[in-house]
Amino acid sequence: MRYEIFSSTVGYLYTKTNPSHPPCPYCPLAGVPRSSCIQQSPPCAFPNVACLIVSSRNATTSTNLRDVLSNLVPKEQSRIKNFKTQYGNIGSISVDMIYGGIRGMKGQVYETSVLDADEGICFRGYSIPECQQLLPKAPGLAEPLPDGLFWLLVTGQVPTEEQVNWLSKEWAKRAALPSHVVTMLDNFPTNLHPMSQFSAAITALNSESSFAQAYSEGVNKAKYWWEVNSMDLIAMLPCVAAKIYRNLYREGSSIGAIDSSLDWSHNFTNMLGYRDATFTELMCLYLTIHSDHEGVNVSAHTSHLVGSALSDPYLSFSAAMNGLAGPLHGLANQEVLVWLTALQKEMGGEVSDEAMRDYIWNTLKSGRVVPGYGHAVLRKTDPRYTCQQEFAFKHLPDDPMFKLVHQLYKIVPNVLLEQGKAKNPWPNMDAHSGVLLQYYGMTEMNYYTVLFGVSRALGMLAHLIWSRALGFPLECPKSMSTNGLITLVGANNSS
Numbered sequence: 001m002r003y004e005i006f007s008s009t010v011g012y013l014y015t016k017t018n019p020s021h022p023p024c025p026y027c028p029l030a031g032v033p034r035s036s037c038i039q040q041s042p043p044c045a046f047p048n049v050a051c052l053i054v055s056s057r058n059a060t061t062s063t064n065l066r067d068v069l070s071n072l073v074p075k076e077q078s079r080i081k082n083f084k085t086q087y088g089n090i091g092s093i094s095v096d097m098i099y100g101g102i103r104g105m106k107g108q109v110y111e112t113s114v115l116d117a118d119e120g121i122c123f124r125g126y127s128i129p130e131c132q133q134l135l136p137k138a139p140g141l142a143e144p145l146p147d148g149l150f151w152l153l154v155t156g157q158v159p160t161e162e163q164v165n166w167l168s169k170e171w172a173k174r175a176a177l178p179s180h181v182v183t184m185l186d187n188f189p190t191n192l193h194p195m196s197q198f199s200a201a202i203t204a205l206n207s208e209s210s211f212a213q214a215y216s217e218g219v220n221k222a223k224y225w226w227e228v229n230s231m232d233l234i235a236m237l238p239c240v241a242a243k244i245y246r247n248l249y250r251e252g253s254s255i256g257a258i259d260s261s262l263d264w265s266h267n268f269t270n271m272l273g274y275r276d277a278t279f280t281e282l283m284c285l286y287l288t289i290h291s292d293h294e295g296v297n298v299s300a301h302t303s304h305l306v307g308s309a310l311s312d313p314y315l316s317f318s319a320a321m322n323g324l325a326g327p328l329h330g331l332a333n334q335e336v337l338v339w340l341t342a343l344q345k346e347m348g349g350e351v352s353d354e355a356m357r358d359y360i361w362n363t364l365k366s367g368r369v370v371p372g373y374g375h376a377v378l379r380k381t382d383p384r385y386t387c388q389q390e391f392a393f394k395h396l397p398d399d400p401m402f403k404l405v406h407q408l409y410k411i412v413p414n415v416l417l418e419q420g421k422a423k424n425p426w427p428n429m430d431a432h433s434g435v436l437l438q439y440y441g442m443t444e445m446n447y448y449t450v451l452f453g454v455s456r457a458l459g460m461l462a463h464l465i466w467s468r469a470l471g472f473p474l475e476c477p478k479s480m481s482t483n484g485l486i487t488l489v490g491a492n493n494s495s
């Protein structure tokens with residue numbers, strides 16, 4: 001039995017289980033290590049009630065995700081009900097936060113992932129290396145199946161191979177696109193950005209919404225969580241994405257048929273037209289590590305906000321994709337490649353460390369940022385960078401572009417430290433992803449954000465299931481005018 005930590009509920013920090021720590025003397029769940037409970041100081045004030053922080057989740061053997069969730073949902077509903085009745089306010093809000101893009105304001109519950117400044121992103125408490133180690137893999141491939149990651153995101157449990165097989169088959173069954181969406185994609189002009197095509201096609205998939213149908217027929221609220229169509233949309237996304245790719249870059253050739261014996265990533269790479277098993281392995285890694293990043297980045301929050309109006313996942317997720325398409329969100333990987341290509345063009349093949357330093361300083365002195373470096377929360381090398389670097393060392397150690405990326409890793413942080421502005425001088429995942437895709441022949445940079453979007457569906461649509469299960473209401477924070485705020489804080493309006 002593993003004890004899961006639902007840390008994001010009230011914005012508490014995630015702390016890792018230390019098996020050597022003595023069991024919590026208060027916790028009614030016998031054997032839970034005290035260090036698992038993040039409410040250590042002050043000590044847990046509710047020794048006689050079911051622990052709110054740590055909840056035991058026996059791994060369920062059923063291969064049917066719906067059955068597993070039917071067991072989990074009522075337990076989670078009751079845990080949150082208890083929590084809400086026992087606790088009051090948290091934190092405080094500053095005027096600066098309100099003007100600063102509500103940055104750092106704790107205002108949403110999001111269970112599927114938590115970002116830790118040192119560990120990086122943790123999916124249901126599991127770090128990237130732990131996911132790489134624990135999640136089932138396709139035969140002969142070394143990276144985890146994103147299908148298994150979705151199971152983990154939704155249930156908090158590491159799935160068995162049988163459970164992942166069930167999920168892959170279920171997605172294969174649900175993958176067919178309605179003909180009007182295929183026709184729509186075929187009729188888009190080639191100068192329409194792949195992300196615009198992606199978002200428009202997802203909106204049009206709403207014709208398939210059984211949630212919208214069930215809602216109009218007055219389905220009981222308690223059943224919303226499964227009617228949410230998350231599974232259907234995830235199943236269809238690789239087909240939409242592959243169709244866009246083939247139309248734009250492979251002369252409209254057919255994506256072929258879904259193979260129900262293959263997993264989600266393998267079907268995707270087949271439909272894209274890539275037959276190299278190592279590219280499929282890369283796609284498993286890519287789709288896993290890009291899948292989720294807490295709940296209030298632009299795309300995840302958009303999906304949640306639109307979903308809170310009981311819009312179905314087609315409408316919610318397409319809205320999110322419009323946010324992901326923005327240059328401050330999903331386009332950074334593309335910008336890294338543009339910058340690297342310019343560097344290579346200007347400096348030629350082998351670049352000395354000294355010349356590279358000068359190039360980086362020139363970028364900074366011209367008022368630009370070094371793309372792929374820095375992070376708003378992380379204060380170390382992004383584990384998503386590290387696992388891609390490991391992949392590159394294993395599969396493409398002599399690739400000139402990878403060598404360049406690796407050389408930059410040795411130089412950029414020192415330059416950024418010397419400059420003294422960036423709070424985090426270390427690389428993020430975008431510093432590496434494009435180089436790997438290029439190596440296998442996917443050179444169409446405009447398309448990279450679509451891959452990112454396919455992957456992010458796993459996190460956002462897992463969250464949408466829980467939004468419905470927990471009955472999250474219409475999101476409705478209060479906006480204020482500047483004068484209203486000035487009055488609220490008691491400032492002198494004339495100053």
Ligand SMILES: CC(C)(COP(=O)(O)OP(=O)(O)OC[C@H]1O[C@@H](n2cnc3c(N)ncnc32)[C@H](O)[C@@H]1OP(=O)(O)O)[C@@H](O)C(=O)NCCC(=O)NCCS
Binds near residue numbers: 364372377
């Ligand atoms: C990711 C990013 C947007 C985070 O922004 P942030 O939270 O405001 O970062 P910081 O608090 O460290 O910024 C402090 C200063 O350092 C600068 N800085 C941060 N990262 C930098 C970088 N990679 N190159 C140059 N300067 C950088 C900021 O521009 C800011 O300068 P300012 O005070 O003149 O405005 C920022 O690091 C960045 O622009 N990185 C490059 C783009 C990128 O890789 N994006 C993908 C993110 S996953």
